[in-house]
Amino acid sequence: MFKVGIIGCGGRGRSHAQGYTASKDVKIVACADPKKENAVEMAKVHNIPESGIYSDYKEMLAKEKPDIVSVCVWTGLHYDIIIDAVNAGVKAIHAEKPMAPTWGESKRIYQACVDKGVVITFCHQRRFGAPFVKAKQLANDGTIGQLHRVEGYCPNLFDWGTHWFDMFHFYNNDEPAEWVMGQINWEEERTAFAIQLETDGLSYVKWKNNVYGLLVTGRSTGGGCNNRLIGTKGMIEVYVNNGPAIRVMHEGAAGWQIPSLDDVPKGDDTVLSVLNLIDCLKTGKEPELSGRKALQATELIFASYESSRRRARIYLPLNIEDSPLLSMMEEGVIGPKRKD
Template sequence: MAERYRLAVIGVGRPWRTEGATGFGMAHAHVQGFLKTGRCDLVAIADVRRDNAEAFAERYGGPRIYEDYNQMLEAERPAIVSICTWPHLHAPMTIAAAEAGVRAIHCEKPMAPTWGEARRMHEACVARGVQLTFNHQRRFLEPFQKAREMIRSGAVGKLLRLEAQCSDLYDWGTHWIDMLHFFNDETPAQWVIAQIDCRTARKVFGVPLEDQGLCQFRFENGVFATLVTGKDTDIGCANRIIGANGVIEIGWDQPVVRAWLRGQSDWVEIPVAEGIHDNVAHERATADIVACLDHGGRPLLSSFNALRTTEVIFAAYESSRRRARVDLPLLTDDSALLTMLDEGLIGPNRGA
């Protein structure tokens, strides 16, 4: 008989776009995915807001409620923990769960507000044999799977360059930098050169972000990547894959995937049944987490992959601070963006 896993969740906000919601309510997507595997029992939840916890518990079968996640970890001894809080809490919660003997931790992205915290989360779990994943769930959606399949089949010839566009390097950018690594078979980045502009006091989930950015990096296999963020940065698609024999684009809307390959005279739409935001990605992600707990192996959303993405993000901020290229590995611990804001070097209080 297949093993059943005790599931607990830290951070159970209201569903997205409902009264009282302060975010996307990702705990709901996590729990729904784990429960759909038929292998997990939701035994406990922890949240500092009792009203949110009670509403969540009522919806998902009455798990025990805690206000202190450390007490929950000690009392319940869950096998799987989902962490769905704001980023500044990810590191202490992940490390506490690892130290409590949790076998698998599925944490929301981005990893953490600083590079040092991100590394320590990963290292704590590796040292204890804990399976740590971060929710870059779009890897499981058909448009991205199809694009990678076309790259691997040689449809665009030798891969030369990858491009992406979104609102910021950190919160949205973590998805696209992760996706560029996915397209390039998880090849690590070799160096990063970037610049950011911060003119307003802009935050997402409590973490300050740039208003506009430009990040270029080179993978170890010679492929180049560029991400543009913020104002006036529309490149005509979400992701672009450029090879010696053609181009693939993944759009924000229809057509979701299109290609212009050698021998063609125009764009050709590539049939896919899914978009780039479909919730089925969460079901596939949680199923993969459970399967890897069962049989071993590294999940597609492993922290080993997320750490490469996160290093590029913080190297981009560091490049802006140095006004120079940053060769990896990144040896700083802070977020150069946060430090420069604190020191008044950038941002609305610059020079104050």
């Protein structure tokens, strides 16, 4: 029986807790939140004893010694909390995305876990969503021929983009990316978890197996769907605007078809992500949402920013430490400090 501690008892923390509650192999023994009332409420729902309620996560780690920790706090707090959890001796960490505000912090988080043998996952939970799983099946079983290009449309490259970059890798069987070209525009302040975002953005990616990707972000993307997968003999669209969750067009079919989802797992995506982590902790398999995979998606975010900064194609691996977006804003290249 694995002991679980949850750090951050807001909406995402509650979603993680539902996943642990669905498993017979774990027990939530403690929860921590600076707003203690959030921890108290979680304790009531999940039968956590009063002694397991904390406002200081460090105290929780020291006293409860959990095997698994969920980190469900704002992105800028991830680094310190995850490193503290690793040093406290946890076996596994399930963290919210994005990984960290900078590429350097993201790499160090992952490496710290590798060095100490800690299994870390980041909640790119759409890998468990039925329409996304079906899209991957159809992209790889010949229905649309050979996968050639993937597209995504969303509000920003960082908070939303991390999901679609991760899905691009998912559809393409986690093949390594080769290069990235990107551009960003800043016209008004937008933030996610107190991290500055672009107003509009573009990212064009090439993978080593000759699949290409395009992510368009901002105020008017014109995509018509969340994701589009284009093959040599057809096309798939996922979450069509004012339309179905998934549809496919391919040779030999008359127009758009709605594929059945009967053969793909169903359930709450986050709950399924937690259950997968627990199973992999028992079996030693790599989790579907592993830190290695999260790092691939995160690299594309910061490579897109770096391409905009350097006005160049960025060949991977990405050899920077900062967030080029945040650095350009601080230096007045873009943003409210811009010096015209």
